Structure formats: structure tokens, C-alpha cells
Amino acid sequence: MGGGSNAIGLFHAFLRDADVKMVGIEAGGRGNGLGEHAARLGVLQGFTGARPGVLQGTYTYVLQxxxxxxxxxxxxxxxxxxxxxxxxxxxxxxxxxxxxAAVSDDEALAAASLLARTEGIIPALESAHALAGLVSRLSGLRKDDLIILNVSGRGDKDMDTYKRLL
Ligand SMILES: Cc1ncc(COP(=O)(O)O)c(C=O)c1O
Structure with a gap:
């Protein structure tokens, strides 16, 4: 989740269905300290700096x-x-x-590589974060659980980064 528009677009149809669990994944970047991440809701994971505030006309959690x-x-x-x-x-x-929850830059890169190798789909780096969040939850899932993963975009725009870091 950046601003969270892709996530809310998927979540809203299921909000009233208590059987559906929803998980949003933020950018854990390269560390927990302020300036190292973009995890506004990651306080439980130790990401620092988010407090209620106003940015661009919106009262919400803001890293400050x-x-x-x-x-x-x-x-x-x-x-x-x-x-x-x-x-x-x-x-x-x-x-x-x-x-x-948040996943790190490195976990996102590894997830992008996994999806490319196993499915032939090169995800956007944003979407790779969601996949990394799913990968980290696999041990808590059953084989017959139904999962929707929001692959919000393609990785064409990220090829320079993939080429440099993978
Ligand atoms: C492919 C893709 N997914 C997700 C996002 C994150 O934005 P949002 O959280 O508003 O969906 C972006 C933002 O640029 C994006 O390009």
C-alpha cells in the first residue's frame, strides 16, 4: 500500500463479510527508523514515526x-x-x-523473483510487496484457504531496478 487505493478497491466489497480476512502490506524499506521505511501502520512491528496528523487535507496516520x-x-x-x-x-x-504489516525491500525483491520464476509474471515492485506478505504467511494457511492477491501492476517499469539488484 502506498496511499492504499488498490487495497481499498479490493477490500470494500468484502468489508461486511466477517469471514473474509483482509491484509494490507506496506513498505518496510531497509529498517525501522524514521526515514528508512514507509510503514504508517506498522507500529506493532516496531516501525517508528507514525502519529495522527493532517497531510494533503486528510486526517490520518502520518510519518512525522x-x-x-x-x-x-x-x-x-x-x-x-x-x-x-x-x-x-x-x-x-x-x-x-x-x-x-510491512515487508522489506529485500523481501519484495525476492517475491518478484519468485513470481517471475514460477508463474512467468513480472510484478510491479509495489505488487511484489503484497506477494512477500503472502509468502510470509504461508505457514498459517491451509491448502483449501481461498486467497485473492492484488497484483496491482506489471514490472516493466521496474526492469532497471530488477536488472541492477537481482
Ligand atoms: C502498480 C502499483 N501498485 C500500487 C501502488 C500503490 O498505490 P496505492 O496504494 O494507492 O494503490 C502504485 C503506486 O504508484 C503502483 O504503481
């Missing part, structure tokens, strides 16, 4: 310094490199209706 100045963020994926999160996600997180 002690003075309330908007923090710098880092992600290998440009589309996830954003200090705020769509307010519906902030609300869903507070309600515990959806859960949120």
Missing part, C-alpha cells in the same frame, strides 16, 4: 518527526514511498477490521 514535520520515507518502490495512508485504512486498522 517530533515537531510534526512530514518525515522523509524510503522504499525501493516509488509507488509505496509516501508518508501518509488513505484514511479508510487508518479507520480499518483502528477497528481491527483489516490488519496491516
Amino acid at each position: 518527526d517530533e515537531d510534526g514535520q512530514i518525515a522523509l520515507t524510503h522504499s525501493i518502490s516509488a509507488g509505496l514511498d509516501y508518508p501518509a495512508i488513505g484514511p479508510e485504512h487508518a479507520w480499518l486498522a483502528d477497528q481491527n477490521r483489516a490488519s496491516y
Whole structure:
């Protein structure tokens, strides 16, 4: 999730169905410290810097310094490199209706490689984060669980990064 538009587009049809679990994956970047990640809802995983605030007219969780100045963020994926999160996600997180977690740059790269090798699909780096989130949950899943993974985009735009780092 960058601002979270792809995720909310998928979640909204299932919000009233309590049997459906929803998980959003943010950019864990290269560390937990402010400026190293873009995990606005990742406080449980130890990602620092997110507090309620207003950015671009929206009251939501915002990565900010002690003075309330908007923090710098880092992600290998440009589309996830954003200090705020769509307010519906902030609300869903507070309600515990959806859960949120972050994966690192390296986990996203490994997931992109996995999807390319096993399915012949080169995902966008943003989508690779979602896949990495799924991979990290495999041990908690049963074979007959039904899963929808939002592959939000293609990796053509990320080929330079893939070529450099894989
Ligand atoms: C392919 C792709 N997926 C996901 C995103 C993240 O944005 P959002 O969380 O608003 O869906 C972006 C943003 O640029 C993107 O390019």
C-alpha cells in the first residue's frame, strides 16, 4: 500500500463479510527508523514515526518527526514511498477490521523473483510487496484457504531496478 487505493478497491466489497480476512502490506524499506521505511501502520512491528496528523487535507496516520514535520520515507518502490495512508485504512486498522504489516525491500525483491520464476509474471515492485506478505504467511494457511492477491501492476517499469539488484 502506498496511499492504499488498490487495497481499498479490493477490500470494500468484502468489508461486511466477517469471514473474509483482509491484509494490507506496506513498505518496510531497509529498517525501522524514521526515514528508512514507509510503514504508517506498522507500529506493532516496531516501525517508528507514525502519529495522527493532517497531510494533503486528510486526517490520518502520518510519518512525522517530533515537531510534526512530514518525515522523509524510503522504499525501493516509488509507488509505496509516501508518508501518509488513505484514511479508510487508518479507520480499518483502528477497528481491527483489516490488519496491516510491512515487508522489506529485500523481501519484495525476492517475491518478484519468485513470481517471475514460477508463474512467468513480472510484478510491479509495489505488487511484489503484497506477494512477500503472502509468502510470509504461508505457514498459517491451509491448502483449501481461498486467497485473492492484488497484483496491482506489471514490472516493466521496474526492469532497471530488477536488472541492477537481482
Ligand atoms: C502498480 C502499483 N501498485 C500500487 C501502488 C500503490 O498505490 P496505492 O496504494 O494507492 O494503490 C502504485 C503506486 O504508484 C503502483 O504503481
